[in-house]
Amino acid sequence: MDLFTNLATGFAVALTPANLGFCFLGALIGTLVGVLPGIAPITTIAILLPFTFTLPPASSLIMLAGIFYGAQYGGSTTAILVNVPGESSSIITCLDGHQMAKQGRAGPALAIAAIASFFAGTVATVVIATASAPMAALALKFNAPEYFSLMVLGLTGAVVLAHGAPEKAVAMVLIGLLLGLVGIDVNSGAPRMTMDFAGLGDGIGFVPIAIGMFGIAELAVTLGKPQDRKLLAFDWRELWPSKAELRQCTPAMVRGTALGCLLGVLPGGGAALSSFAAYAVEKKSATDPRRFGKGAIEGVAAPEAANNAGAQASFIPLLTLGIPGNAIMALMVGALMIQGIQPGPQVMTSQPQLFWGVIASMWLGNLMLIVLNLPLIGLWVSLLRVPYRLMFPAIVLFCCIGTYSAGNTVFDIWVMLIFSLLGVFFTKVGAEPAPFILGFVLGPLMEENFRRAMYISRGDPLVFVQRPISAVLLALAAILLVILILPVVRKKRDEVFQE
Amino acid sequence: MLTRRGAFALALVLAAFAAPASAQNFTKQVTIIVPYAPGGTSDIIARVVGPELSKAIGQPVIVENKPSSSGNIGADFVAKSAPDGHTLLITDAGTLATQPNLVKKLSFDVQKDLVPITLVMFSPYLFAVHPSVPVSTLQELIAYDKANPGKLNVGTSGVGSIQHLTALVIAKKYGLKWGIVPYRGGAAAIRAVVSNESNVIFNGALATQPFVVQNQLKGIAVSGEKRLPAVANLPTFKELDMPIVDTGSWQGFLTSKDTPPAMTARLNAELRKILAQPEIVKKMAELGGEVRTSTPDEFANWLNKAINDWGAVVKAENIQIDG
Numbered sequence: 001m002d003l004f005t006n007l008a009t010g011f012a013v014a015l016t017p018a019n020l021g022f023c024f025l026g027a028l029i030g031t032l033v034g035v036l037p038g039i040a041p042i043t044t045i046a047i048l049l050p051f052t053f054t055l056p057p058a059s060s061l062i063m064l065a066g067i068f069y070g071a072q073y074g075g076s077t078t079a080i081l082v083n084v085p086g087e088s089s090s091i092i093t094c095l096d097g098h099q100m101a102k103q104g105r106a107g108p109a110l111a112i113a114a115i116a117s118f119f120a121g122t123v124a125t126v127v128i129a130t131a132s133a134p135m136a137a138l139a140l141k142f143n144a145p146e147y148f149s150l151m152v153l154g155l156t157g158a159v160v161l162a163h164g165a166p167e168k169a170v171a172m173v174l175i176g177l178l179l180g181l182v183g184i185d186v187n188s189g190a191p192r193m194t195m196d197f198a199g200l201g202d203g204i205g206f207v208p209i210a211i212g213m214f215g216i217a218e219l220a221v222t223l224g225k226p227q228d229r230k231l232l233a234f235d236w237r238e239l240w241p242s243k244a245e246l247r248q249c250t251p252a253m254v255r256g257t258a259l260g261c262l263l264g265v266l267p268g269g270g271a272a273l274s275s276f277a278a279y280a281v282e283k284k285s286a287t288d289p290r291r292f293g294k295g296a297i298e299g300v301a302a303p304e305a306a307n308n309a310g311a312q313a314s315f316i317p318l319l320t321l322g323i324p325g326n327a328i329m330a331l332m333v334g335a336l337m338i339q340g341i342q343p344g345p346q347v348m349t350s351q352p353q354l355f356w357g358v359i360a361s362m363w364l365g366n367l368m369l370i371v372l373n374l375p376l377i378g379l380w381v382s383l384l385r386v387p388y389r390l391m392f393p394a395i396v397l398f399c400c401i402g403t404y405s406a407g408n409t410v411f412d413i414w415v416m417l418i419f420s421l422l423g424v425f426f427t428k429v430g431a432e433p434a435p436f437i438l439g440f441v442l443g444p445l446m447e448e449n450f451r452r453a454m455y456i457s458r459g460d461p462l463v464f465v466q467r468p469i470s471a472v473l474l475a476l477a478a479i480l481l482v483i484l485i486l487p488v489v490r491k492k493r494d495e496v497f498q499e
Numbered sequence: 500m501l502t503r504r505g506a507f508a509l510a511l512v513l514a515a516f517a518a519p520a521s522a523q524n525f526t527k528q529v530t531i532i533v534p535y536a537p538g539g540t541s542d543i544i545a546r547v548v549g550p551e552l553s554k555a556i557g558q559p560v561i562v563e564n565k566p567s568s569s570g571n572i573g574a575d576f577v578a579k580s581a582p583d584g585h586t587l588l589i590t591d592a593g594t595l596a597t598q599p600n601l602v603k604k605l606s607f608d609v610q611k612d613l614v615p616i617t618l619v620m621f622s623p624y625l626f627a628v629h630p631s632v633p634v635s636t637l638q639e640l641i642a643y644d645k646a647n648p649g650k651l652n653v654g655t656s657g658v659g660s661i662q663h664l665t666a667l668v669i670a671k672k673y674g675l676k677w678g679i680v681p682y683r684g685g686a687a688a689i690r691a692v693v694s695n696e697s698n699v700i701f702n703g704a705l706a707t708q709p710f711v712v713q714n715q716l717k718g719i720a721v722s723g724e725k726r727l728p729a730v731a732n733l734p735t736f737k738e739l740d741m742p743i744v745d746t747g748s749w750q751g752f753l754t755s756k757d758t759p760p761a762m763t764a765r766l767n768a769e770l771r772k773i774l775a776q777p778e779i780v781k782k783m784a785e786l787g788g789e790v791r792t793s794t795p796d797e798f799a800n801w802l803n804k805a806i807n808d809w810g811a812v813v814k815a816e817n818i819q820i821d822g
Contacts, residue, residue, distance in 0.1 A: 186681055201569075
């Protein structure tokens with residue numbers, strides 16, 4: 001296989017001083033927002049999106065990816081020391097990590113979280129590299145009907161794997177779909193739902209929606225929750241876990257990584273889901289499940305490995321098929337489109353430097369993160385003392401500047417503000433914004449490819465089931481729907497999310 | 500070392516050269532409006548030319564994107580800006596030649612409210628098919644379409660685009676029954692034809708050429724009157740006596756009406772000087788076109804002809820887009 005040639009290409013791109021710099025910057029920002037509860041990586045990526053336009057595509061993606069997996073490292077620090085998850089994906093780390101800290105074992109908990117993350121990151125990099133070759137072969141067979149079926153699967157997945165009530169997720173997908181259709185229709189050239197607003201001719205901008213819903217709205221929601229930040233001290237000399245603990249953790253790390261790689265690929269999956277699943281598996285398979293929740297070190301290792309593997313694996317559908325599996329990946333699609341790159345299977349062949357460069361940078365980024373996180377932990381912890389009243393106004397200002405600079409119109413700032421309000425509203429009524437953004441991004445593509453497929457087949461709808469790949473994708477979507485409807489499975493799903 | 504007298508003489512000579520230009524000096528920052536989102540051809544031209552123009556006129560030059568409505572928002576902005584030559588428009592055949600014919604309630608008149616400065620770039624179309632289509636000449640293609648109606652689909656860069664209109668005109672002339680499938684831009688259309696989703700394309704030659712050379716597409720002909728060196732075996736539209744010989748994509752600089760002719764002349768001179776630089780010519784080739792500059796009058800004639808020619812096509816085909 002020319003896997004090694006490809007990886008060599010990738011490292012050649014990732015190791016240029018500029019890209020190393022952006023990788024470091026991404027990892028650094030990622031750790032920062034990971035440590036700070038209330039600022040999610042998605043907020044950060046949304047805000048930085050307009051600023052990446054001036055960067056070369058590879059550098060921009062390398063940095064944004066660094067923020068995402070960097071946050072998985074940073075999130076665990078806060079979870080262990082403060083018992084507040086820095087990120088949704090480190091919620092589960094609080095359970096045993098904070099217990100360990102209370103028992104004076106904060107050092108080993110932090111160390112094992114970083115080691116597990118690094119292990120998972122390394123494995124996930126290899127998995128992405130290997131998985132992409134067969135994906136690329138498959139990608140060449142993708143035409144309009146396959147794309148349509150893939151979008152159907154993606155949106156079904158977004159509903160099935162969303163938190164909370166599926167009805168709400170369906171509603172969110174539909175609202176996203178509807179708003180995604182605003183603008184000039186590519187198939188007829190006619191403007192739709194533009195209400196004669198010139199600014200809506202090309203549709204509602206992705207950047208203002210993303211910044212509004214994920215930047216400002218998330219901040220507002222965070223402010224509404226009472227903050228309790230009690231910092232636990234930890235001893236420097238006791239950072240390293242004992243040999244016995246390491247041995248105990250290794251199988252947990254391997255299982256967590258495997259689960260993360262699998263669940264990360266699923267549409268709607270990613271870091272958070274992987275960590276929940278990994279914890280559940282460890283608890284079930286343990287000889288003495290009662291230890292969990294009382295400072296079991298496997299309870300830290302498995303979910304930390306899983307969330308990092310999941311974060312990186314969610315790049316597989318994005319990089320190979322151009323399909324974003326979760327909201328963060330949808331933002332990455334936006335980042336590519338800003339660069340004039342239409343995401344899709346062709347990215348791998350037409351932009352090998354970008355594709356392999358990003359993959360290689362992930363491993364380098366993980367290496368940087370372990371260096372950043374372990375020795376500098378004191379610095380990160382001190383950041384937790386910066387009050388929100390200083391931090392948040394600065395972020396809101398940054399959001400406005402970012403939105404304006406993306407399209408140079410004040411109209412976009414209004415759009416952003418409207419969507420901030422909508423975002424708060426959606427969160428308050430318990431509807432997740434993630435399915436919305438997936439509907440917004442995938443919906444128009446689904447319609448476009450549906451109509452194109454129908455036109456090319458001269459109106460024969462059987463084209464979607466006669467082509468094998470398309471048929472398989474539709475069948476998978478149908479299976480997901482059945483699973484969602486079956487009461488037994490549904491109860492189980494609720495349980496998983498309850499935990 | 501210059502002697503004092505020599506220096507004085509040199510200063511006089513320089514002053515003599517500088518004098519005619521001083522009548523139309525640039526007094527403040529110049530803005531180049533790109534009516535499309537960042538990353539497209541017009542945008543890249545603006546960002547390549549901008550810094551050079553700034554050096555030449557001694558004022559900052561900034562590029563501003565005003566995307567939306569097929570370029571009409573940005574063009575309208577320039578048409579209504581102060582007529583002092585400090586607000587420039589860079590755009591393409593879409594905004595300048597087809598939109599005026601397609602959109603009834605356009606808020607400005609390309610021919611009346613904008614003043615042409617110079618053409619920038621022209622790229623003839625390469626007419627190609629997917630290798631699985633068993634034809635290699637125009638005659639074979641016509642025969643294939645007769646025998647297999649509905650099997651051919653032309654991928655175009657969008658509804659009402661020059662590619663779309665070209666496909667319509669050719670279909671009409673030869674009685675072809677091919678379908679016309681709009682995509683989001685030329686790059687997406689090429690991708691679709693390379694992957695055999697659609698199977699016929701008319702697209703900028705330099706962007707399409709590599710696919711023909713690597714046998715991912717099969718060339719049929721090139722638009723214009725000149726064969727292309729990289730695909731010299733392909734006949735031209737002129738040789739084949741095809742309609743709309745001059746079809747292709749092009750970009751140009753314009754500014755608002757009532758700009759003093761001296762200002763337009765100065766801009767024309769500076770831009771043509773910049774576009775003659777070897778690095779800029781190379782950059783344009785990477786974008787898929789050859790640099791083609793003109794005087795303001797030549798550009799005006801070019802524009803009028805393009806608007807009339809495509810207007811006739813739009814009318815004959817009864818294409819309507821409301822917006």
